[in-house]
Amino acid sequence: MLKGKKVICIGERDGIPAPAIAECMRTAGAEPVLTLTQCFV
Secondary structure, three states, X not given: OOOOOEEXXXXXXXXXXXXXXXXXXXXXXXXXXXXXXXXXX
């Protein structure tokens, strides 16, 4: 379903970090083009 799509991964420092989301997206066939982990307070 995501094969060939480009995605932006925004994670949270206290939640799920962006590199983990990016890995899931790669497994689903997408290409992460931007990976950011932010601290939302």
